[in-house]
Amino acid sequence: MTAAAPSSTDIWEESRRRLIPGTMVGSLIEWYDIAIYGQAAALVFGTLFFPSFSSTAGLVAAFATFGVGYFARPIGAAIFGHVGDRYGRRIALVATLLLMGVATTLIGLLPTYAAIGVGAPILLAVLRLLQGLAVGAEYVGAVTMVAEFAPSRRRGYFSSLPAAGVFLGIGLAAAVSGAVALLPQEQLLSWGWRIPFLLSIIVVAVGLVIRLRVPESPVFADLKAARAETRVPAADMLRAMPKRLVLAMIANGPLAFNIYVVQTYALSYLKTKGVPSSTSLLALLVGCAVGALAIPLVGRWSDTAGRRPVYVVVSGFCALISFPFFWLLDTTNPALIVLAFALALGGGCLAIFGSQAAYFAELFPAQYRLSGFGLSREIPGAVLAGPAPVIAVGLVAAVGGPWLLATAMVVVAVASLLAVLALPETRGIDLDPVVDQDGIAAPGHGVSR
Template sequence: MTTPATTATREEVWAESRSRLIPATVIGSLIEWYDIAIYGQAAALVFGTLFFPEFSSTAGRVAAFATFGVGYFARPLGAAIFGHLGDRYGRRVSLVGTLLLMGISTVIIGCLPTYASIGLAAPILLVVCRLLQGAGVGAEYVGAVTMVAEFAPPKRRGYYASLPACGVFLGIGLAAAVSAAVATLPKDQLMTWGWRIPFLLSILVVGTGLFLRLRVPESPVFADLKSARARTKVPALTLIRAMGGRLLLVMVANTVLAFNIYVIQTFALGYLADRDVAKSTTLIALLLGCAVGAVAIPLVGKLSDRVGRKPVYLVVAVLCALTAFPFFWLIDTGNTVLIMIGFALAFGSILAMFGSQAAYYAELFPAAYRFSGFGLGREIPGAVLAGPAPVIAVGLLAAAGGVPWLIAGAMALLAIATIAALAALPETAGIDLTPIHEADDEAAHV
């Protein structure tokens, strides 16, 4: 068995690669969340009219949200496929594939004819593009974090692994800024060509991201894995057999992020539009929430290096539970300042979770199926909760007679479920991620 690279060698590789690796992973997450955000915003604001004009206003929005949700059903499949590629053939190979699939699918959406031009074929094509987009997204962030975590020094892994998540707020923020600019167009221009602009602009970011990623070396941990011949034939199956219980706990721990983020980021846009709040106000409030998250994510990651992954993650989950009801109380006032505060509190809290979970999820799984475990742990709850979140929220709102207390209750309940799952998971800060020095068997089979 080949001895893995020495600590000194890893530090040298890290120092040499960091300036290319961090931007390459951040820009991938930026594209992922830009694509998600512009689709969610379009679903909330224009897709109902453009692709489902035969429906009523409410039914059209639900149908548009349903196409948003469809992409999430493809994400576990994408996580399995690209996770397999990442664990068998290399993290870098997988990351280039996810980037191309995401970006190309998004640009094609911006070129689609609408229902008025080709009838029923238009929403069908929209769904196909959304499925492809979802498959790419299913492993993008996971691959980025895995790469950084495997490169980074153990004592600063929490901080560095949190940095790709900065692409989350950059992507959502860029989407909010572009959508806010497009929303200022006259309605006839917005509905004919203006809505396409955010999707077409994705090609610029994809080109930049591809250039950066092709210059990043393979993860040294995967290089050790390959040289030690420690790879498994079907990583996902090995994962389920060896650590099925831990995988389930990670899924539960991710439920609050999977659901709450899309209630705030997507459903709330339509919710406020129905209350005659200006679209630009809502998008700027979303941008403010992103700014809070931008500050919180690396700080939370750095804190996890100091005090541990679990306690930081637990505190963030508690904050998510505590902000659920105040978020709706504040935005229901219709007051611009209070709406801004509501988004800053709720969206900032949920985005901070990226900083606490990044290194943690990478450390919870051995190298041979780390990509697969991390990916499936995040994306299976995404398929169940994230994609359907806006539709679920519409249903809960109707069930409560137009009052959002059931939605807030669901958000708080999922935060509590996350807290319970975290209590059963081990602390991992500082663990060696190399295939030779994996977590001991007792910890690995939680």
């Protein structure tokens, strides 16, 4: 008698032991790399790579190199989204992990301006571009893999788990940077700043071993078997649902602007107030710890309350906390600074990951899920995330205080809330590769042969 075929539940239970760690590790590395670069830009890159500028101009130049990577991210989303939608989610995940880790490690080996002059900031910008290409599809690919494996009734919770890698990455970066910041200034500027970048190679090696054991998405396997993939997924997505893409981009606003004001610009803002870097990094670490608790709770909440209501609530909180965040920072009281980061980063910006993960994966059909999800996150990233610290510097300098910057954060968060209200509810939909979320045969079937 032939043995019964394994059920979808059996397949999920067998796969998730490798899938969850394999997807979390990529998010960890992605946000570790982003965070250490942003922290270094705020604290040392102006001195090391732009010493001939004034202190303000050097800070702006350092943040500009931070922003360079974000202009590459939509390109990376298109390239690796194409790879993931055409050739497999797993291939895209391995490729982005390698590129990101190598680029970050090489930053730690760069000569400074004092050694090679103008070549140093040029090389820094090139490596930041390579980071951006990889990051453009890393987190999106991880979430998509989990969403396509997970049972629909718990998809919000499980899809939010890769975002825990966001907390782990930012938290690890804060811990490493905090330890390095304790070095004497001379040692910090001579070799200490390199340590966080060089440690990336260890995390990448471990992550690669884990990720190579992750199975291919069953939804993509079905897509391939049905020969339903499209030749140019991003182009098909733009033709089929341009309005949905635009609304998703606006909904991503707090993760493209507010979060970078909090985790990057706020460090240099506190430095101008005379707050020690160790205090700022501790506050950042606590904010990440709160986010680690909030992300899966919010994801689980979206499984019961719905994707839209939860997203609206969290976006609203991001708007409400913007002014109090700076009021708390201005006290220069360490305990209140920690509270500010716990609320604005952990309870606000990071919590959005929990509501967004399954929602954005469900908004786009399987044929161009990676492309749609990736571009909806990375196009606003190019417009807002990369320039966010520079915009923050300019807004604060323009009025001599943070109120205009806080207003901008409120506007971004309210726009996100309104965009989500214009999007459909998706909780419980089928992620089948040949039927889209509205029950209509997905476009492009049979065009790839």
